[in-house]
Amino acid sequence: MSDRFVTHDTFTIERFYAAPPEKVFAAWSNPTSKARWFSKPEQFEFRVGGRESNRGGPPGGPVFTYLAEYQDIVPDRRIVYTYTLDAGDTRISVSMTTVELEAEGSGTRLVFTEQGAFLDGHDTPDQREHGTAIMLDKLGEILESNDPA
Structure with a gap:
């Protein structure tokens, strides 16, 4: 089928946050903290081999399902x-x-690198990089606020 194809791409986004690595790491590793800048997880097992999942999307639009598995974690x-x-x-x-x-x-200097296989034109590397940049900016807003996580 000619409508089946894969676009491989890698992008890297860097951000500087005025918070120590321990606080930035906690924003990724604590489900309550992460839900403030990412989607609220349905499942959250922050450990090597653990899984994270969530579902959501725009009103009237498709439901997006995210399913992750942690491969390596080095605290902070x-x-x-x-x-x-x-x-x-x-x-x-x-x-x-x-x-x-x-x-x-x-x-903290955060370096986010994603290596993706984008399938059949349903998503593109540019769209993913744009959405990820917005998400990392939201993380920065949360980290720089004085609200407890």
């Missing part, structure tokens, strides 16, 4: 996970993501 330094993203019954991508945290002064 690194998180590696793989995930699938489905729109309704259609798989739109499969990715591997690495989140690296490096202390920089009194803050």
Whole structure:
């Protein structure tokens, strides 16, 4: 079938947060904290081999299903996970993501790298990178507020 194809791509986004690595790591590893800047998880097992899942989407639009599995976790330094993203019954991508945290002064340099297989044109690397940048900006807003996580 000519309508079946895969677009492979890798993108990297860097952010600096005025928060120590421990606080940034906690924003990823605590389900209550993560729900403030990411989708609220239905399942959250933050450990190597653990899974995270959520479902949601725009009113009247497709329901997106995110299913991740944690592959490597180094507290306050690194998180590696793989995930699938489905729109309704259609798989739109499969990715591997690495989140690296490096202390920089009194803050943290976060390096987010995603290696994706984007399937059949249902999603594109540019769309994913744009959405991820928005998500990481929201994380920065949460970290820089003085609200407890």
